[in-house]
Amino acid sequence: MMGPAQTVRARVFEAPGEALAARELRLAEIRDDLVRVRLRASGVCGSDLHVADGDWTARGPLVLGHEGAGTVEEVGPGVKDVRVGDGVVLSWFAPCRRCRNCAGGRAWLCQNTKALENTLPDGTTSFEAPDGEPVPAFLGLGTFAEATVVPESAAVKIPDGVPFPVAALIGCSVTTGVGAVVNTARVRTGDSAVVIGCGGVGQAVLLGLGLAGADPIVAVDLSEERLALARELGATHALGGDDPDLEDHIRSITGEGADHAFEAIGRAATMGMLTSLVCRGGQAVIVGMPAEGVTVPLDPFDLADGGKRVLGCNYGSSVPSVDFPKLARLYASGRLPLDRLVGRTATLDEVDGALDDLRRTVGLRTIIRHGNGS
Ligand SMILES: NC(=O)c1ccc[n+]([C@@H]2O[C@H](COP(=O)([O-])OP(=O)(O)OC[C@H]3O[C@@H](n4cnc5c(N)ncnc54)[C@H](O)[C@@H]3O)[C@@H](O)[C@H]2O)c1
Ligand SMILES: [Zn+2]
Numbered sequence: 001m002m003g004p005a006q007t008v009r010a011r012v013f014e015a016p017g018e019a020l021a022a023r024e025l026r027l028a029e030i031r032d033d034l035v036r037v038r039l040r041a042s043g044v045c046g047s048d049l050h051v052a053d054g055d056w057t058a059r060g061p062l063v064l065g066h067e068g069a070g071t072v073e074e075v076g077p078g079v080k081d082v083r084v085g086d087g088v089v090l091s092w093f094a095p096c097r098r099c100r101n102c103a104g105g106r107a108w109l110c111q112n113t114k115a116l117e118n119t120l121p122d123g124t125t126s127f128e129a130p131d132g133e134p135v136p137a138f139l140g141l142g143t144f145a146e147a148t149v150v151p152e153s154a155a156v157k158i159p160d161g162v163p164f165p166v167a168a169l170i171g172c173s174v175t176t177g178v179g180a181v182v183n184t185a186r187v188r189t190g191d192s193a194v195v196i197g198c199g200g201v202g203q204a205v206l207l208g209l210g211l212a213g214a215d216p217i218v219a220v221d222l223s224e225e226r227l228a229l230a231r232e233l234g235a236t237h238a239l240g241g242d243d244p245d246l247e248d249h250i251r252s253i254t255g256e257g258a259d260h261a262f263e264a265i266g267r268a269a270t271m272g273m274l275t276s277l278v279c280r281g282g283q284a285v286i287v288g289m290p291a292e293g294v295t296v297p298l299d300p301f302d303l304a305d306g307g308k309r310v311l312g313c314n315y316g317s318s319v320p321s322v323d324f325p326k327l328a329r330l331y332a333s334g335r336l337p338l339d340r341l342v343g344r345t346a347t348l349d350e351v352d353g354a355l356d357d358l359r360r361t362v363g364l365r366t367i368i369r370h371g372n373g374s
């Protein structure tokens with residue numbers, strides 16, 4: 001049963017290739033360990049686009065958006081870690097905190113999360129249509145809405161003073177990109193690195209490489225604007241993704257190949273190229289996510305002979321309750337200039353245009369602003 005109707009405006013995926021529907025939905029009633037969060041900002045991530053464009057199987061209706069931050073508005077009786085009024089970053093991987101992986105400190109591999117099924121932990125949905133039809137939320141969040149309902153483990157308090165657009169980006173691209181460097185690859189000072197794809201996630205990889213003291217840092221993208229930003233964020237070299245001699249150029253900069261190569265686009269061709277860009281003993285880190293079913297060829301002789309590793313990176317191998325506040329503190333102390341990743345502002349009504357920005361690589365990360373939060 002729903003409590004007193006809390007109705008919000010939301011943008012809903014119905015079918016691939018269609019504009020997101022503008023719907024008025026009711027929020028789930030607050031109970032147990034659930035938290036209602038009034039959204040203040042939401043990024044628009046490549047993963048939202050994968051759903052909107054049909055790269056990934058998803059059934060509509062589904063409230064899209066998974067890179068968000070806001071203010072806690074109501075908490076259930078079992079909630080211990082956040083209070084009404086707290087500023088929180090939402091985690092798209094609400095961990096169960098009890099399974100073998102959670103207990104072992106690897107929350108990003110939680111075996112019990114329901115977030116990947118787009119529901120709350122008990123299998124019910126965060127939203128419902130006026131006729132009672134359950135409406136799931138993408139990755140259990142649905143940040144393209146004025147407010148949402150999530151389990152406590154998906155709402156992480158962050159220090160005051162972090163602007164909501166920056167906080168929103170910590171919810172996905174920043175945690176993924178910086179985490180890929182410091183948690184997944186464990187880059188050491190002076191290691192060389194290549195980043196292929198310098199969008200929201202790739203620019204965060206570059207910031208992580210700066211933090212880790214990597215050198216040289218080679219940025220690769222098709223967009224001049226992205227490459228210019230990459231240089232400002234610490235890339236020592238910038239190369240065009242359409243450069244026919246890309247491998248040779250990377251080798252001439254890094255010597256025998258890079259210690260680490262990150263793919264942050266999600267394209268088969270660039271993923272397939274990664275292991276040839278790293279030196280003997282080097283690491284190829286897959287951060288971008290391709291369409292379902294895509295495979296890439298590997299050269300096992302080169303991998304074995306060169307002692308190379310291929311690492312998959314989910315959510316920057318991060319634990320939200322530990323890593324979100326850490327990233328927020330690094331921002332506050334000036335070590336991570338996350339505000340440089342914030343692009344133009346759009347309203348909830350303009351989400352389709354924001355998805356188009358992503359398709360056409362226009363501008364930086366567009367931020368959907370909800371209400372008047374700063
Ligand atoms: N592993 C994870 O946990 C995780 C988390 C978030 C996002 N992702 C994935 O990361 C990928 C990137 O997401 P994003 O939000 O940064 O997208 P984005 O669109 O902002 O960035 C993609 C970038 O790749 C560049 N690009 C495209 N084709 C290229 C080419 N041939 N050579 C070089 N550069 C090229 C584009 O110009 C753009 O700058 C997506 O696949 C997304 O699903 C993965
Ligand atoms: Zn994302």
Ligand SMILES: [Zn+2]
Pocket residue numbers: 095096097098099100101102103109110111112113
């Ligand atoms: Zn778990």
